[in-house]
Each structure stands twice: as C-alpha cells, then as structure tokens.
Amino acid sequence: MSVSARCRVLIIDDSALVRQLLTEVLSRDRAIEVIGTASDPVIAREKIKRLDPDVITLDVEMPRMDGLAFLENLMRLRPTPVVMVSSLTSRGAATTLQALSLGAVDFVTKPQMGVADGLERYADEICAKVKGAARAHVRALQRPVTSAVPSVADVPALRFRTSNRLIAIGASAGGTEAIRVVLERMPADAPAIVFTQHIPAGFSKPFAERLDRLSAMSVRQAEDGEAILPGHVYLPPGDRHLAVVRDGAHWRCRSDAGPPVNRHRPSVDVLFHSVARSAGRNAIGVLLTGMGDDGARGLLEMHRVGAATLVQDENSSVVWGMPGSAFRLGAAQQVLPLHGIAARLLELAAPQPDAA
Incomplete structure (x- = not known):
C-alpha cells in the first residue's frame, strides 16, 4: 500500500x-x-x-x-x-x-x-x-521446521548465579510471537525479566500461561509487591501498569491501575522509566516490534543512566513503530534481528570474572 x-x-x-x-x-x-x-x-x-x-x-x-x-x-x-x-x-x-x-x-x-x-x-x-x-511486514506461514538454535540444555547450569542484571522488555503489535522467540532461547537460570506487552485484561493470564509452557524460565503475572527473582519473567496483570521498585538490595514489582500512558495501560514507558530509576546501569532494555512510540522515551532514559539498550530491527519486526521511534531518538545502542536478541542478552547479562 x-x-x-x-x-x-x-x-x-x-x-x-x-x-x-x-x-x-x-x-x-x-x-x-x-x-x-x-x-x-x-x-x-x-x-x-x-x-x-x-x-x-x-x-x-x-x-x-x-x-x-x-x-x-x-x-x-x-x-x-x-x-x-x-x-x-x-x-x-x-x-x-x-x-x-x-x-x-x-x-x-x-x-x-x-x-x-x-x-x-x-x-x-x-x-x-x-x-x-x-504497514506491517507479513510473511508466508511456513510449516514447522527443526530449529538450528541450541537448546537451553546446552547452556551451562547456574551460569548466571552471580549476575545482578535485570532485563526489561516492551512490545506491542507482533510482540506476542517476538517475546516467544526470545524466551525460548533463555536458560532457566537467566536474570529476571520484566516484560510489558500491550494486551487487555482477560488476555494477560492465558498469555503468561502460554509463555510459561514454551520457556525454560518461569513466566507469571506479577503480583504487587512480590520480589523479582532470577529465572522468572514478570508480566503485568491485564489493564494494570507494571513498574520496578528497589527494596534494599532487591527489586520488587509494583502493579497499579494508574491512568493510561501513551494511550496504553500497561505502558512500556512506565516500566522502562521505573527500571531506569531502580536498576540504572544494571539493567538491559529491549524494545521489540510494535505500533506507535510507547517505550521509546523510557528506553532513552535507560540509556542515559548507563543501561545497555537494544531494539529489534525493521526487517524482522511486524511493525517498526516502537523500536523505530527509539532508534530515531538515539535510545538504542544496538539494532538486532529478532533471532539474535536472546544471545546478545545472555552476553550482556553474563557475570564478570571478578564478580563475587
């Protein structure tokens, strides 16, 4: 068109x-x-x-x-x-x-x-x-084929025990499949992931359950006040924002029904701004396929406080709205195809040799 x-x-x-x-x-x-x-x-x-x-x-x-x-x-x-x-x-x-x-x-x-x-x-x-x-990039549906990507069984156990990283991911149109691709490539002991997808109430619970079946990590709807733990992925309950707050040496989920941001509740910007405040340079931000610009300014704030920031590239995105907006703002340190994002996250999250 x-x-x-x-x-x-x-x-x-x-x-x-x-x-x-x-x-x-x-x-x-x-x-x-x-x-x-x-x-x-x-x-x-x-x-x-x-x-x-x-x-x-x-x-x-x-x-x-x-x-x-x-x-x-x-x-x-x-x-x-x-x-x-x-x-x-x-x-x-x-x-x-x-x-x-x-x-x-x-x-x-x-x-x-x-x-x-x-x-x-x-x-x-x-x-x-x-x-x-x-404006979406639609591709012919292929019959399932055996993936050439190494299974999570090939990742050394407890490799990330000493990592203090927090991964924050946002997505919208096309994101339900994009996050599946990312999570299927993450080991069970990966750093904690907080994730916001534009999705209405009533869909968030079956969405989390579907991802939990497909991922080695434990995927769940976040409960207000619960501790954020390695090996877990936290999604906001339907029609509620998800934010991260610091509690001493730990992070906790904050879920609320505040006003929509960028016309969305949950909003990716709400999540990313909170991660920038609470985790700073210990965070990694990722913006996947999606319509509009929600999350772009939040990713820029994460970049400004020293967090690593990635966006999905245009060719592999269903809609290059949100990641494209972040790229134009200068918020993205790297632009990667969808199938390369999980590997890069694992590289960035790996503990340093001198880590305790």
Missing part, C-alpha cells in the same frame, strides 16, 4: 450488527476505505481474490469454516495483514493467541455487552490498528 493511498479493508464477521458497526467506524477515518464485508470465510475467499484488500478484520469464531483454519490457509497461500476481532472470554483469548502465532498482526476485543457503544469507544483503537496493520 502506498503512503498516500487509503487502506482498503475487508470485514469478515458472522454478526451483521458488528459488520455494520465496523463499517461505520472505519469509514469515518479518511485514510481507510471499507471495500467489502463477508459473513463467513467461504464467502470471504472469493472476495479476497476479487477485491485484493490491504487489511482484513477477522472474527475469531466463524461458521462454515474454523477461523484459525481459514487464517492458516490465508497466511500460507496469500499473506495479508489481519486484525483479529475477539471476544473477551477464556476461549476467545486462547484462540486469539493462537491466531497471532499463525501470523495475525494484531487484535481488538469485541465487547460482550453493549456492542454498539463498545465499538464506538474503541473507534480510535480499531482505526489505528487497521492502519498500522496496513
């Missing part, structure tokens, strides 16, 4: 009401053109061939064909940016996370009550995510 062209969107949803409301909401944005709607994937397949949309919005649960099966076929045969429309249920959350692993760029939640009012409130978010998806 050219920079000056309108984003051409196809809406796929079995609810006539949602199709109508999404059409109205998206059409108000002059940068978006709704070129068609479909009530199920079977109808959608013909419209995709005929209309060639820039972005598709896709209901997670669809009749006549499983939405995930449709998405998998689409991403294998005709990669197209997809924004999922998901219900705030346990089943909807699990399905949405699976959709993101299949290549969906982002998702918006479908209100369970007061659908019309809910979509009106989310109008800005929906339009921003659709326009961001139009």
Whole structure:
C-alpha cells in the first residue's frame, strides 16, 4: 500500500450488527476505505481474490469454516495483514493467541455487552490498528521446521548465579510471537525479566500461561509487591501498569491501575522509566516490534543512566513503530534481528570474572 493511498479493508464477521458497526467506524477515518464485508470465510475467499484488500478484520469464531483454519490457509497461500476481532472470554483469548502465532498482526476485543457503544469507544483503537496493520511486514506461514538454535540444555547450569542484571522488555503489535522467540532461547537460570506487552485484561493470564509452557524460565503475572527473582519473567496483570521498585538490595514489582500512558495501560514507558530509576546501569532494555512510540522515551532514559539498550530491527519486526521511534531518538545502542536478541542478552547479562 502506498503512503498516500487509503487502506482498503475487508470485514469478515458472522454478526451483521458488528459488520455494520465496523463499517461505520472505519469509514469515518479518511485514510481507510471499507471495500467489502463477508459473513463467513467461504464467502470471504472469493472476495479476497476479487477485491485484493490491504487489511482484513477477522472474527475469531466463524461458521462454515474454523477461523484459525481459514487464517492458516490465508497466511500460507496469500499473506495479508489481519486484525483479529475477539471476544473477551477464556476461549476467545486462547484462540486469539493462537491466531497471532499463525501470523495475525494484531487484535481488538469485541465487547460482550453493549456492542454498539463498545465499538464506538474503541473507534480510535480499531482505526489505528487497521492502519498500522496496513504497514506491517507479513510473511508466508511456513510449516514447522527443526530449529538450528541450541537448546537451553546446552547452556551451562547456574551460569548466571552471580549476575545482578535485570532485563526489561516492551512490545506491542507482533510482540506476542517476538517475546516467544526470545524466551525460548533463555536458560532457566537467566536474570529476571520484566516484560510489558500491550494486551487487555482477560488476555494477560492465558498469555503468561502460554509463555510459561514454551520457556525454560518461569513466566507469571506479577503480583504487587512480590520480589523479582532470577529465572522468572514478570508480566503485568491485564489493564494494570507494571513498574520496578528497589527494596534494599532487591527489586520488587509494583502493579497499579494508574491512568493510561501513551494511550496504553500497561505502558512500556512506565516500566522502562521505573527500571531506569531502580536498576540504572544494571539493567538491559529491549524494545521489540510494535505500533506507535510507547517505550521509546523510557528506553532513552535507560540509556542515559548507563543501561545497555537494544531494539529489534525493521526487517524482522511486524511493525517498526516502537523500536523505530527509539532508534530515531538515539535510545538504542544496538539494532538486532529478532533471532539474535536472546544471545546478545545472555552476553550482556553474563557475570564478570571478578564478580563475587
């Protein structure tokens, strides 16, 4: 899609009401053109061939064909940016996370009550995510292959026992898969990681559980006041900020429902600014793929206090918004492809020879 062209969107949803409301909401944005709607994937397949949309919005649960099966076929045969429309249920959350692993760029939640009012409130978010998806780098879905990356079993046990590093990571669009790639390459005894992903309440718990199954580290939702320990990854509970505070020689999690920052709660900037204050040069900051600029100024503050700072490169990012903003601010010491970030983190976190 050219920079000056309108984003051409196809809406796929079995609810006539949602199709109508999404059409109205998206059409108000002059940068978006709704070129068609479909009530199920079977109808959608013909419209995709005929209309060639820039972005598709896709209901997670669809009749006549499983939405995930449709998405998998689409991403294998005709990669197209997809924004999922998901219900705030346990089943909807699990399905949405699976959709993101299949290549969906982002998702918006479908209100369970007061659908019309809910979509009106989310109008800005929906339009921003659709326009961001139009700029996303989508790639053909590949069948699973054996990874050439060494397994965590190859990393010496207790290698990081004397490391006093704290790793802080932020992400948004594309980040659910990016953080999986990073965590799968971290050993069980790696330094503690605090991580903020733009994700709504109701999705954070299944997201943490999914990462915990895939990582040798222990991944959990942070509880307010709990100690931050090596070998653990802490995510904010849905719709709450996560910050790090110092308690003597230790760090603790601080979780609160303060006002949104950069339109987000949780906000990456909230996390990064707190890490800069509490951990200083002992911290490592990483900004992964994501829309907008949340986290860029916080990463710059981490850089100013002596922390090591990394951002994901444009080629491997789904959306180079957040890492690109940090790079332009001069906040990034290194720009790395996604598959190189974990190795660099382990190098930076390794204890020095004279460490106690």
